Structures are given as C-alpha cells and as structure tokens.
Amino acid sequence: xxxxxxxxxxxxxxxxxxxxxxxxxxxxxxxxxxxxxxxxxxxxxxxxxxxxxxxxxxxxxxxxxxxxxxxxxxxxxxxxxxxxxxxxxxxxxxxxxxxxxxxxxxxxxxxxxxxxxxxxxxxxxxxxxxxxxxxxxxxxxxxxxxxxxxxxxxxxxxxxxxxxxxxxxxxxxxxxxxxxxxxxxxxxxxxxxxxxxxxxxxxxxxxxxxxxxxxxxxxxxxxxxxxxxxxxxxxxxxxxxxxxxxxxxxxxxxxxxxxxxxxxxxxxxxxxxxxxxxxxxxxxxxxxxxxxxxxxxxxxxxxxxxxxxxxxxxxxxxxxxxxxxxxxxxxxxxxxxxxxxxxxxxxxxx
Numbered sequence: 001x002x003x004x005x006x007x008x009x010x011x012x013x014x015x016x017x018x019x020x021x022x023x024x025x026x027x028x029x030x031x032x033x034x035x036x037x038x039x040x041x042x043x044x045x046x047x048x049x050x051x052x053x054x055x056x057x058x059x060x061x062x063x064x065x066x067x068x069x070x071x072x073x074x075x076x077x078x079x080x081x082x083x084x085x086x087x088x089x090x091x092x093x094x095x096x097x098x099x100x101x102x103x104x105x106x107x108x109x110x111x112x113x114x115x116x117x118x119x120x121x122x123x124x125x126x127x128x129x130x131x132x133x134x135x136x137x138x139x140x141x142x143x144x145x146x147x148x149x150x151x152x153x154x155x156x157x158x159x160x161x162x163x164x165x166x167x168x169x170x171x172x173x174x175x176x177x178x179x180x181x182x183x184x185x186x187x188x189x190x191x192x193x194x195x196x197x198x199x200x201x202x203x204x205x206x207x208x209x210x211x212x213x214x215x216x217x218x219x220x221x222x223x224x225x226x227x228x229x230x231x232x233x234x235x236x237x238x239x240x241x242x243x244x245x246x247x248x249x250x251x252x253x254x255x256x257x258x259x260x261x262x263x264x265x266x267x268x269x270x271x272x273x274x275x276x277x278x279x280x281x282x283x284x285x286x287x288x289x290x291x292x293x294x295x296x297x298x299x300x301x302x303x304x305x306x307x308x309x310x311x312x313x314x315x316x317x318x319x320x321x322x323x324x325x326x327x328x329x330x331x332x333x334x335x336x337x338x339x340x341x342x343x344x345x346x347x348x349x350x
Contacts, residue, residue, distance in 0.1 A: 002079040002349060003032045007092045009085035011043030014191065015272050016108035018043075019167060020084050024051055026168075026342055031349065034076070036069065038087060060087060074099055080349060083138070084108060090134050093141035104348065105138050106146040109269050110155060113195070144348060148270040151290040163348065166295070167272045168341040169279045171333050183212035184312065186285075187258040189251055189273050190265075192221030192244075197264035197287060198229055204264065204306040206236030211313050215262070218245045218254060255280040259321075260312070262286075264303065271295060275336055278328035283321055285309065297331050300324055 004027075008020055021043060024033055034052040037044060047053055054072060058065040073081060073095060082104040083092025089105035096103025111131035115124045136157050139145055145162040147153040156162040186205075190196045198217065205215060215238075220226075226244060233239040248254060255261070261277035261284050268291035274284055275295065284300040286292045292302060299320075301311060 001030075001032050003034070003077065004080045004082055004349065005073055005076075005078045006033060006035045007081065007083040007088035008035065008037050008043075009087045010039045011037045011041030013042050013046075015270070016085055016106075017041075019106075019108065019272070021046055022168070023345070024048065026338060027345060030346065034078070036072065038065075058087070058091065060090075066091070070095060070098070073101070080104055082106070083142075086131060086134050086138075089138040089142070093138045096143065097141050102144070103142045104144045104146065105142045106148075107135070107152065107156075107269070108148070110152060111135060113267060113269060146348070149291055149294050151294055152269050163344075165341060165344045165348070166336055167270055167275060168336050168338050169275050169332060171279060171329075171337050183214065184259040185257065186213060186215040186260045186262050187218065187254060187277075187282075188215065188262050189218045189255075189277070190263055192217065192219050192226055192229065194225070195266055197266050199232065200287075200306065201262060201264045202229060202233050202236060202238070202242070204303070204309040205238055205242070207306055208309055208313065209236065209238050209241070213241060215242045216245050216254065216258070217242065218248050218251065220247045251276070252280070255282060258282060260285055265289060265292075268292070275332060279332045279336075281325045281329055283324035283328065285312070295336075297324075297327050299327055 006020060006024065008017065011017055024035065025048065027033060028048060028051060034054065035047055036054050036056055038056065038058040040055055044053055056065050056068050056072065058069060069091065078101055081092045081096050081101050083089035084106050085108060092105055093103050095101070111128045115128035139157045143161065145156060145158065146165050147156060147162060148166055150164050153162055153164045188201060192198045230239065230244065233242045255277060261282040263273060264287040265271065266287070267289055271291045274286065274292070277284060284296050286296055286300065286302055288302050288304045296302065301308065303309065
C-alpha cells in the first residue's frame with residue numbers, strides 16, 4: 001500500500017481543510033495516509049482515528065520545525081507528499097525535491113484571494129506579490145499540480161503538469177422540501193466577509209423588503225464587520241427578517257428546512273457550499289463570477305444586478321423552482337459525485 005503525507009497549514013474547519021478531511025476519508029482504504037499540520041486546530045479532532053496525525057510547528061522561513069518535518073518524512077518512506085494551503089504547498093514542493101519524493105500540490109486559493117482579505121492598499125499589493133512568488137516556486141518544484149476549477153487551472157504557471165479535479169459531494173442525500181407556497185426561507189452559508197459579498201446580499205434583500213421572506217446567515221467573521229452588517233440591516237428595514245446564526249454544525253438540517261440558497265461572493269476559487277446546497281435540492285442565487293459559471297447550472301438565478309433578486313417573486317417562480325431542484329440534483333450526479341472524483345485521484349497517485 002502506497003504511503004501519502006498530507007501537509008496542511010492550519011487545521012481549521014473552512015473549505016480547504018474540509019476538502020482535506022473528505023480526501024482522507026475517501027482514500028484511506030486505498031493508501032496509508034499521514035496528516036502533518038503546521039499548527040493546532042479543530043480539524044484534528046475530526047480526523048479518523050486510524051490516520052496518523054502529527055503537529056509540527058512551521059513558519060514561512062526555515063526553523064527547527066523544518067528539520068523535524070524533514071526527519072519525519074524521510075524516516076517513513078512516503079511515496080507522495082501532498083500539500084494544501086500556501087505554506088504547505090511550498091514546503092511540500094521543496095521537501096519533495098530534497099528527498100526525491102513525488103510532490104503534489106492542491107491550489108485552494110489564488111494570490112488575489114489572499115490580497116482581498118486586506119483593505120490597506122500597500123498591504124494588499126505586498127500580500128498579493130508574496131503569494132504569487134510562493135505559488136510560482138511551489139508549482140516550479142512540484143511534480144503535479146491540482147486546481148479545483150478550469151478557470152483557475154488557466155492561471156497555472158506550469159500547465160503541462162497541472163490538472164483540474166473538482167470538489168465532490170455524497171449524492172442522493174435528503175432533499176429540501178421547498179415549501180414556496182409560504183414565505184420563502186433563504187439561507188446563506190459561509191464566512192461573513194466582504195469577499196463573500198454579505199454586504200451586497202443585504203442590499204439586495206433590502207430591495208424586496210415589501211415581500212414576506214426570511215434569511216438565515218450561517219457562519220462567523222470579524223465581530224466588528226458583523227456589527228456593521230447588523231446596523232445596515234436595521235437601516236434597510238429588514239433586521240426583523242434577517243437572523244445571524246453564527247457558526248453551526250447542523251448545516252444539513254438547516255438547508256433541509258430552507259427554500260433557496262444565496263451567496264453573492266465577489267470571488268471564489270471553487271465554492272464547495274454551492275455544491276452542498278444543490279445536492280440538498282436547493283435552487284441557487286449567486287453572483288455572476290467565473291467559479292459560479294462553472295459549477296452552477298445557468299438555469300439558477302445568477303445575478304449581475306442587485307435588482308435581479310426580485311425575479312424570485314415573479315409569477316412563474318414555482319414552476320422554475322421545481323425545475324431548478326431536479327436540474328441541480330442531476331448536475332451534481334453527473335459532475336461532482338464521489339466516485340467520479342475518486343477515480344481521478346487514483347490516477348494522480350498512480
């Protein structure tokens with residue numbers, strides 16, 4: 001059985017970390033997998049008990065932790081070293097070359113995504129340049145590169161060794177009922193941030209405040225930013241219809257009782273939560289960005305203007321609702337099933 005060392009920066013419970021968890025669960029019967037994290041975090045508590053887990057504190061620059069990582073990998077005769085997240089892909093690629101191992105890196109975010117987390121113009125440019133340098137070095141030194149979407153794959157510096165393998169979901173899960181003969185229930189799941197478009201989502205809902213509806217916003221973010229959003233919801237006259245739920249672990253149940261999934265992100269490298277919502281049978285309301293065009297059928301409500309949200313209350317909404325439910329479920333089966341993706345990873349590790 002081949003051995004794989006997965007490397008990850010900080011084991012939180014966001015998109016890239018949950019991707020690693022799902023990858024481990026999917027492949028652990030095919031390979032002997034070890035997880036090496038560069039810090040402590042809640043993801044580690046969810047890793048299957050039969051997976052070897054090691055925390056080695058490592059920064060961007062060589063420290064004693066790098067020697068520990070070098071020794072750990074060298075002593076266990078790994079066949080592959082697979083890095084996720086910026087710092088981990090860099091060290092995976094470097095150690096792969098030093099130890100003569102096949103290194104694979106998965107690109108979960110582009111330099112622009114890291115840049116957009118900052119408001120200071122100088123810091124934005126500095127962060128973007130730094131992450132471009134990291135990405136270039138990691139791609140140059142690695143043996144294989146995995147991108148999650150075709151549009152991000154086009155950004156690769158070394159396309160000849162790059163592949164597109166998307167995220168995946170467990171198909172045929174319980175479907176949301178969609179009781180849209182009553183006031184519709186909207187749900188938004190994701191980190192609450194400018195990048196995720198939480199602010200413009202509230203602006204869009206402010207334009208339909210005369211209609212009956214409710215919106216649950218699930219996720220966490222900076223407390224100061226959330227306070228500003230709550231104040232804006234009050235100013236728009238919709239605070240009684242909007243509930244900030246905070247972090248929740250019962251996302252499946254929340255989606256099952258909802259009618260629409262809405263997330264107006266300004267940018268995504270993939271957008272796993274869109275897949276989860278479609279798999280739950282929810283029609284999608286999203287902003288027109290490249291990732292959405294690739295993973296969400298165009299028959300859903302893809303917005304390019306805040307006023308587009310009003311279309312939900314047009315006369316043909318019920319017929320379109322049922323059509324979108326079935327279309328989304330079938331789309332997931334055809335493109336993002338676990339079995340389809342598993343076959344692609346086995347080829348990568350061949």
